[in-house]
Amino acid sequence: MKKLIKFLKPYTVAVVAVIVFVFAQSISELYLPTLMSDIVDIGIVNGDIKYIIKIGGIMLIVAAGGTIFTILASFLSSRVAAGFGRDLRNQVFSKVESFSIEEFEKIGTSSLITRTTNDITQIQQVVFMILRMMISAPLMCIGGIIMAVSRDAELSLVIVIVIPIIASLIFLIAKKGVPLFKVMQTKIDKLNLILREELTGIRVIRAFNRSEHEKERFNKANLDLTKTASKAFKIMVSLMPLMMLLLNLTTISIIWFGGLRIDSGRMQVGDLMAFIQYVMQIMFSLFMLSMMFVMIPRASVSTNRINQVLEMETNIKDPKQPKKNTGKKGLVEFKNVSFSYPGAERPVLNNLSFCAQSGKVTAIIGGTGSGKSTVINLIPRFYDIDSGSILINGIDIREMSQKELRSKIGFVPQKAVLFSGTIADNIRYGKENATVDEIQHAVDIAQATDFIINMKDGFDYQISQGGTNISGGQKQRLSIARALVRKPEIYLFDDSFSALDFKTDAKLRIALKKEIKDSTVIIVAQRVSTIMDADQILVLDEGEIVGIGKHKELLNTCKVYREIVSSQLSEEELA
Amino acid sequence: MSEKRKQQQNHRMNRSHGGGPRMGMPVEKAKDFKGTLRRLLHYLRPHIFQFVLVFIMAVLSTIFTIASPKIMGLATTELFKGVMMKLQGVPGASINFDYIKMILLVLIVLYVISALFSYIQQFIMADVAQKTVFDMRKEVNDKLARLPLKFFDSHTHGEILSRVTNDIDSVSSTLQQSITQLLTAIITLIGVTIMMLAISPIMTLLGLITLPLSLFVTKFVATRSQQYFIGQQKALGALNGHVEEMYTGHKIIKAFGYEERSIEKFNHINEELYYSGWKAQFISGIIMPLINFINNIGYVFVSVVGGILVTKKSIQIGDIQAFIQYSRQFTQPIVQTANIANVIQGMVASAERVFEILDEIEEIPDEPHGKVIEFPEGEIKFENVQFRYQEDVELIENMNIEVHPGETIAIVGPTGAGKTTLVNLLMRFYEINDGKIEIDGIDIRDMARSDLRSMFGMVLQDTWLFNGTIRDNIAYGREGATEEEIIQAARAAHADHFIRTLPEGYDTILNEEASNISQGQKQLLTIARAILAEPSILILDEATSSVDTRTEAQIQKAMTALMKGRTSFVIAHRLSTIREADLILVMNDGSIIEKGNHDELMAQKGFYADLYNSQFTSKNLV
Numbered sequence A: 001m002k003k004l005i006k007f008l009k010p011y012t013v014a015v016v017a018v019i020v021f022v023f024a025q026s027i028s029e030l031y032l033p034t035l036m037s038d039i040v041d042i043g044i045v046n047g048d049i050k051y052i053i054k055i056g057g058i059m060l061i062v063a064a065g066g067t068i069f070t071i072l073a074s075f076l077s078s079r080v081a082a083g084f085g086r087d088l089r090n091q092v093f094s095k096v097e098s099f100s101i102e103e104f105e106k107i108g109t110s111s112l113i114t115r116t117t118n119d120i121t122q123i124q125q126v127v128f129m130i131l132r133m134m135i136s137a138p139l140m141c142i143g144g145i146i147m148a149v150s151r152d153a154e155l156s157l158v159i160v161i162v163i164p165i166i167a168s169l170i171f172l173i174a175k176k177g178v179p180l181f182k183v184m185q186t187k188i189d190k191l192n193l194i195l196r197e198e199l200t201g202i203r204v205i206r207a208f209n210r211s212e213h214e215k216e217r218f219n220k221a222n223l224d225l226t227k228t229a230s231k232a233f234k235i236m237v238s239l240m241p242l243m244m245l246l247l248n249l250t251t252i253s254i255i256w257f258g259g260l261r262i263d264s265g266r267m268q269v270g271d272l273m274a275f276i277q278y279v280m281q282i283m284f285s286l287f288m289l290s291m292m293f294v295m296i297p298r299a300s301v302s303t304n305r306i307n308q309v310l311e312m313e314t315n316i317k318d319p320k321q322p323k324k325n326t327g328k329k330g331l332v333e334f335k336n337v338s339f340s341y342p343g344a345e346r347p348v349l350n351n352l353s354f355c356a357q358s359g360k361v362t363a364i365i366g367g368t369g370s371g372k373s374t375v376i377n378l379i380p381r382f383y384d385i386d387s388g389s390i391l392i393n394g395i396d397i398r399e400m401s402q403k404e405l406r407s408k409i410g411f412v413p414q415k416a417v418l419f420s421g422t423i424a425d426n427i428r429y430g431k432e433n434a435t436v437d438e439i440q441h442a443v444d445i446a447q448a449t450d451f452i453i454n455m456k457d458g459f460d461y462q463i464s465q466g467g468t469n470i471s472g473g474q475k476q477r478l479s480i481a482r483a484l485v486r487k488p489e490i491y492l493f494d495d496s497f498s499a500l501d502f503k504t505d506a507k508l509r510i511a512l513k514k515e516i517k518d519s520t521v522i523i524v525a526q527r528v529s530t531i532m533d534a535d536q537i538l539v540l541d542e543g544e545i546v547g548i549g550k551h552k553e554l555l556n557t558c559k560v561y562r563e564i565v566s567s568q569l570s571e572e573e574l575a
Numbered sequence B: 001m002s003e004k005r006k007q008q009q010n011h012r013m014n015r016s017h018g019g020g021p022r023m024g025m026p027v028e029k030a031k032d033f034k035g036t037l038r039r040l041l042h043y044l045r046p047h048i049f050q051f052v053l054v055f056i057m058a059v060l061s062t063i064f065t066i067a068s069p070k071i072m073g074l075a076t077t078e079l080f081k082g083v084m085m086k087l088q089g090v091p092g093a094s095i096n097f098d099y100i101k102m103i104l105l106v107l108i109v110l111y112v113i114s115a116l117f118s119y120i121q122q123f124i125m126a127d128v129a130q131k132t133v134f135d136m137r138k139e140v141n142d143k144l145a146r147l148p149l150k151f152f153d154s155h156t157h158g159e160i161l162s163r164v165t166n167d168i169d170s171v172s173s174t175l176q177q178s179i180t181q182l183l184t185a186i187i188t189l190i191g192v193t194i195m196m197l198a199i200s201p202i203m204t205l206l207g208l209i210t211l212p213l214s215l216f217v218t219k220f221v222a223t224r225s226q227q228y229f230i231g232q233q234k235a236l237g238a239l240n241g242h243v244e245e246m247y248t249g250h251k252i253i254k255a256f257g258y259e260e261r262s263i264e265k266f267n268h269i270n271e272e273l274y275y276s277g278w279k280a281q282f283i284s285g286i287i288m289p290l291i292n293f294i295n296n297i298g299y300v301f302v303s304v305v306g307g308i309l310v311t312k313k314s315i316q317i318g319d320i321q322a323f324i325q326y327s328r329q330f331t332q333p334i335v336q337t338a339n340i341a342n343v344i345q346g347m348v349a350s351a352e353r354v355f356e357i358l359d360e361i362e363e364i365p366d367e368p369h370g371k372v373i374e375f376p377e378g379e380i381k382f383e384n385v386q387f388r389y390q391e392d393v394e395l396i397e398n399m400n401i402e403v404h405p406g407e408t409i410a411i412v413g414p415t416g417a418g419k420t421t422l423v424n425l426l427m428r429f430y431e432i433n434d435g436k437i438e439i440d441g442i443d444i445r446d447m448a449r450s451d452l453r454s455m456f457g458m459v460l461q462d463t464w465l466f467n468g469t470i471r472d473n474i475a476y477g478r479e480g481a482t483e484e485e486i487i488q489a490a491r492a493a494h495a496d497h498f499i500r501t502l503p504e505g506y507d508t509i510l511n512e513e514a515s516n517i518s519q520g521q522k523q524l525l526t527i528a529r530a531i532l533a534e535p536s537i538l539i540l541d542e543a544t545s546s547v548d549t550r551t552e553a554q555i556q557k558a559m560t561a562l563m564k565g566r567t568s569f570v571i572a573h574r575l576s577t578i579r580e581a582d583l584i585l586v587m588n589d590g591s592i593i594e595k596g597n598h599d600e601l602m603a604q605k606g607f608y609a610d611l612y613n614s615q616f617t618s619k620n621l622v
Helices: A002-046 A049-098 A101-107 A109-134 A136-151 A157-200 A202-207 A211-236 A239-263 A269-311 A372-378 A402-407 A423-428 A436-445 A449-454 A472-484 A502-515 A551-557 A559-568 B002-016 B033-087 B097-146 B149-154 B157-199 B201-248 B250-255 B259-285 B287-311 B317-358 B420-426 B449-454 B470-475 B483-492 B496-501 B519-532 B549-563 B575-579 B598-604 B607-615 B617-621
Strands: A332-339 A349-356 A361-366 A387-392 A409-412 A490-494 A520-524 A536-541 A544-549 B380-387 B396-403 B408-412 B434-439 B456-459 B537-541 B567-571 B583-588 B591-596
Touching (some): A002 A109, A002 A136, A002 A269, A002 B317, A049 A109, A049 A269, A049 B201, A049 B287, A101 A109, A101 B250, A109 A136, A136 A269, A157 A202, A157 A239, A157 B097, A157 B157, A202 B149, A202 B456, A211 B097, A239 A269, A239 B033, A239 B097, A269 B033, A332 A372, A349 A372, A349 A387, A349 A536, A361 A372, A361 A559, A372 A490, A372 A520, A402 A409, A402 B250, A409 A472, A423 A436, A423 A472, A536 A551, A544 A559, A551 A559, B033 B097, B033 B157, B033 B317, B097 B157, B157 B201, B157 B317, B201 B250, B201 B287, B201 B317, B250 B259, B287 B317, B380 B420, B396 B583, B396 B591, B449 B456, B456 B519, B470 B483, B483 B496, B483 B519, B583 B598, B591 B607, B598 B607
Parallel strands (some): A361 A520, A361 A536, B408 B567, B456 B537, B537 B567
Antiparallel strands (some): A332 A387, B380 B396, B380 B434, B583 B591
16 A cells, blocks of 8 residues: 555645545534533523524534535545546556566456556545545544543543454454455355356357256355355444444443532533543544455555556666667568577577568468467567577667667567557558558558448448457458558568458468568468468477478478478379 | 447446445436336245344334433433532432433343344345345356357357346345345334424424435435536546557557557546546535535534523423434434435346346257167258348258268358358257258257257367366366376377476366467367267367467377268368368358369359369469
């Protein structure tokens, strides 16, 4: 929690004002019983109706003042809490946007989403509660004690006895209850997991006739959860009646001992009545404080999760003095590159060296885990390599700014990702100020024109979040158009044609051929047919290059390549 | 519609972790409030005895609570009397402590009983609420098992999940808290009014004036805050959407240098959220102080008027004290009731959504005496099959195919051509509209679904594995498979090797997203699972598309061996497989447009020939 308090710094004045207002409000709240006791002890005892009305008037003013202070406090605290939430959200989002793929994988995308949204909302709410309750409760408590002691110090001993009892009671119940609620949460998660698996795997479950098995699993988790929940709630519901009982017993003892003091003339009846009300205030503020103890642990989980994000530093940083481009264009060189994923035991790429030139198509083919996609992911510096160097136009990519590096690259991922917005918007991700002509041209080459024209709004067709309202093949083509519109020096296609049918695939490749004349093209592919006409084919096997050459050469020289080809093409096509 | 639903979901999400709705927040309303409530009560019927008990406890506990201020007032009065007499110098005047002691003892007994009853009541309610929710969850889950695939394909997982978790949770917490609260509030209201009237009708009247005032203020402020809450909800939805999108597409954002614009957009939405957020918070936050103020006005009136009345000797001093306590207790249940009414409305809306699932049309039940094929041959016949996903959109019309045992049928076509439709029909995930499908001469509708499906082995494109060990995941293929059989199947699927390289081997637990093994490895596991099932008919749904070609070559060998003697439906892009198929079904836009073997289809020079030739146009480029 402490670490987040620094986010409250810009609001120091407001927070201080909130404290002042809340204090004024507490005083006015406590002053009312004092005035009432005056009515009893002076007004009633003397039968002075005028005095009673006069005090009544003062009471009204005090009450109104208290209300104004509360509203002011509420005004400021809602602004502070919302501002705090906004600042924190901005910080976290900007931070996450700066993360490299590695950090994303470390925390997980869905977890990052919850951290940026739900967790911050949770904390924001707690901050508001703190400003409204956490501050007022102790003030109320202290104020109440001061008033009580000033009325009758000896009678205040009752409070001294009761407070520890209440505190330990709350502590005891919380100690038994809170762990149970934690267990309950994990059991809820478990139940949700089972249910989610049931939903995603519905076809498999039914195909293998395992519905009964799944039902059993669910029922077991359901029963488990219900048992824990029952237990937890049964403990928690004892808190309220016990607190009330204590409160009432305290009042009774005050009347008894107060009565004795009145009898001996050391106290007045009005004092006693005021005293009872002070004690009520003290008890209620204690109760409110106990609520805070329930809220803070909840928020502290969120806080830790957010701090983890804020404290994480991305490994991939821009150099202090980035080198500018040389005259060359599109030359990609790998020199003895070795790379292993964070936490992996073995490197995925081992001592890799090759060179891809402008105007040439370099294709990469190989088995699962051979590191094909990894090669593509290293060029835009999504990860940093362990040893060796990757050069673009003769400059190590670690010596360029990431912005400059990536502006040279047109990247088409394996799984097409589109964003909500129009088709044109999505293509403009590639080039912010692309003209209509440029967009049209890119779309033409990507073989997407036909289906776009057939959509009811054409280029203004709204793509929904995650691109769920267009097909996989259409998504892939738009993702290609997005890269094309950049007219980059280097194209990276990461198995980008797999969602296309043969016909579109072929047409696209013909159109592409002309377009990418002046660029370097690196393609990762599964289908031999996609790459057999490449200028250079790299055959990867377990992170090492086992063959470089053209299709025909490799057929003769590379065993791995021959194996791949023969699994896809029949004898006559090989010939 | 979907937009609205999304908003609702956002709304619910926010509520579920906000710890109950805040005052002034718009409440979701049920479509059929009465009907749903009645149905919900039906669930509570088995617990009727507990409810009566809860009711009695609540009444008793509340009555005791109500009685105590008045009794306590007696003590104060007695004190005051004694003091006054002393002041007036009445000889021998003293406070009657025996009397006070008796009163206090009575009070202690009342308080203890009241606390005990209140605890018992909540204790029972906790039990009832949890049991009810348990039953509901179980019922919904059982229902899901009886629903046709159509239901799952037309609802998002998030939506179904939210109904089973959030909505049922909302029902549970409302049962737990609000029902007893409502009960107590009503009894308190009645009891307190009676007590107040008994003490002083004039003061009661004064107290009652504050009532409509509180209601008016609540209503006035609440309507004002609604628009900001709606604005906040909207901004929050937009913000969540943006975050989700930017994070899931992080690689693309990086690759295209879109970070700054993304942050800019975020800040913009965030600013909107801030604006409507603090206003909503503030405006709804002033309800309490205002009500408190109104209460305090009442308090002042009671003190002043009460004071005057005491000097006039028409009421006792203790009565003022009691009255102050009563008037505090009076406004509280009213605000509470208004609040609870909202909560209950929300609960009924939640319950309605749960009931909607329970009311979904179920699968046609299995024939009671389903025919069983002891030794399936794998002969399959489609006779005049007609099938449509939507009533008015033609899909498969009048389809006739005949597959002999052991044949391989390739299903080809562009992406999105609806190749999975055939799977849906064969395994009876969907019901055909007309015609019939026979296996070994028996209509598949005359068999129990479980018997039908046990003949099939299926490897789907999306690999589904569950959170458990690799061994359990493979064993899913057949109940009671031995260790030896599992390893055998893994070997046949070329999965044994990679499994053994994992630190925990077959005991490796796949995590929630199964992200601790690669996509290709997942595929191998699903293949092993299908192999273990020993099916007579195979369905391979683009099964190996994300396994690399070399591994695929190995799998292919295993598959070919597996396919031997088994009827196989292969949905594939791979032309080499297709060419060797006994029958090729060419699909486009959901329907089968051509069928025959490779040579026949090439001779037709139709869609297939076109498709086939285009694969090798690349040759012309070389």
